[in-house]
Amino acid sequence: MFLIYCPHCGEYREEEEFQNRGQAHIARPLDPDSCTDEEWGNYMFFRKNPKGLHHELWVHAAGCRKFFNVTRNTATYEIKEVYKIGEQPKVVA
Amino acid sequence: MSDVKTEAVTVSVINQLPDASIQGQSPLFHADLATIAKSGPKTGGVTLKEEALLGHLTLRMNPENADQLKAAEKVLGVALPTQPLTSASKGDVVVRWISPDEWLITVPGLKAFEVETAFQKEMKGHFQVVNVSGGQTIVKLSGKYAQYVIKKSSPIDIHPSEFPVGKVVTSVFAKSSAIIRRSGENEFELVIRRSFSDYLWLWLQDASREYGLVIEA
Ligand SMILES: [Zn+2]
Numbered sequence: 001m002f003l004i005y006c007p008h009c010g011e012y013r014e015e016e017e018f019q020n021r022g023q024a025h026i027a028r029p030l031d032p033d034s035c036t037d038e039e040w041g042n043y044m045f046f047r048k049n050p051k052g053l054h055h056e057l058w059v060h061a062a063g064c065r066k067f068f069n070v071t072r073n074t075a076t077y078e079i080k081e082v083y084k085i086g087e088q089p090k091v092v093a
Numbered sequence: 094m095s096d097v098k099t100e101a102v103t104v105s106v107i108n109q110l111p112d113a114s115i116q117g118q119s120p121l122f123h124a125d126l127a128t129i130a131k132s133g134p135k136t137g138g139v140t141l142k143e144e145a146l147l148g149h150l151t152l153r154m155n156p157e158n159a160d161q162l163k164a165a166e167k168v169l170g171v172a173l174p175t176q177p178l179t180s181a182s183k184g185d186v187v188v189r190w191i192s193p194d195e196w197l198i199t200v201p202g203l204k205a206f207e208v209e210t211a212f213q214k215e216m217k218g219h220f221q222v223v224n225v226s227g228g229q230t231i232v233k234l235s236g237k238y239a240q241y242v243i244k245k246s247s248p249i250d251i252h253p254s255e256f257p258v259g260k261v262v263t264s265v266f267a268k269s270s271a272i273i274r275r276s277g278e279n280e281f282e283l284v285i286r287r288s289f290s291d292y293l294w295l296w297l298q299d300a301s302r303e304y305g306l307v308i309e310a
Contacts, residue, residue, distance in 0.1 A: 001248070008193050009262075010177045014248035016265055062265045064177075064192040 004058070005082045008066040017062040023047045024055040024069045051075050053093040104213050108206040109224055117202070119145035120230045120290035130310035137305025138238030141297060144231035144282070148205025150198040151191075152212070154220035164216040168208060169198065180261045180274055189261045189274060189284075197272060197284065202226065228287050232297070235280040238304035243281055245300050247273065251281075267296045 003012040029035050029043055048054065054074050059067045071080040071091045080091040111117065121143050154161045156175045166172045171183035173196055180189045185204075189197045200208050205224055212222040234242055243251050246267040250256060261274040269292060272284035285293050298306060 008177065013262075013264070016248055062270050063263050064195075065263075066192055 004079065006060045006063060007068050007082050007084050008064045013063060017060060019059050019061045021057040021059055024057040055089050106209050106213055110206065117146050119143060120287040121294055124294050126308050127310040129308045133308050134305060135307060137307040139234060139236045139242055139301040139304045140307045140309055142233045142309040144233055146202040147231060148200040148202045149226045149229055150205060150209060151223050151225055152196045152198055153194055156193060161216055161218060161220060168211040168215050178260055178262055180259050189272060191263060229284055230290055232283045232285060233280060237279060239279055239281055242300045267293060269293055
């Protein structure tokens with residue numbers, strides 16, 4: 001069993017109920033029309049792929065269906081913290 | 094982007110119940126539970142009963158809006174459970190917390206339209222009530238071994254210290270999903286989707302076979 005804490009349900013639940021939706025804190029450019037191709041390309045396609053601490057977006061897909069953020073070590077799978085959308089991570093590399 | 098303005102919204106609510114010329118059929122109609130209840134075993138470790146043809150309403154609203162909370166309580170006769178994973182009930186109304194801004198309300202099938210209409214009349218602002226009665230049904234499992242059937246089917250911890258009476262979770266259930274509520278010490282209520290109801294009916298028969306399954310109509 002690999003348990004993940006859902007900050008909306010307020011309890012640990014089995015990993016099978018969750019989905020990882022990739023890198024967190026990606027802000028959509030406020031004015032896409034004024035972006036260069038490079039800026040837009042970076043926003044659309046380029047993601048970090050660290051070995052170690054990573055801030056990720058997760059969704060409690062089979063539970064409350066809400067999104068939240070996770071700081072996770074990609075090498076050990078250890079979850080360092082879970083925090084709501086709009087909040088900033090406390091654990092940073 | 095345009096400014097968001099709050100304007101009066103007119104919502105038309107349609108009574109989804111057919112007239113008496115059309116027979117209402119629950120998602121487990123084809124299983125003919127009434128006949129199995131008559132001819133099947135009368136004692137066993139697990140009892141299964143379908144709470145068929147209830148009115149199911151999903152409510153979305155802001156849990157921090159005191160006026161909306163008050164309106165919901167006025168319509169339902171019971172306050173919305175705002176504590177995660179809890180439920181509230183009064184008489185034949187059951188309200189389940191689904192998500193911080195979502196609840197599943199069940200009422201007798203004939204009352205669904207009335208309750209839905211009352212929400213549109215009493216509640217103001219940004220909210221949504223949708224009648225989803227046709228899309229799901231409720232199966233109640235009770236008896237000493239009901240908990241073992243749940244344990245076989247779902248990863249949730251249903252020990253009474255973690256899962257007291259009244260607690261409700263949405264989780265995976267036998268490769269499908271269910272809204273699971275403990276409605277009694279040895280009684281669990283599963284809200285299941287119509288499209289998965291036959292699969293889950295077969296699964297539940299199989300999973301409870303070793304304890305002896307009793308069907309109640
Ligand atoms: Zn959750």
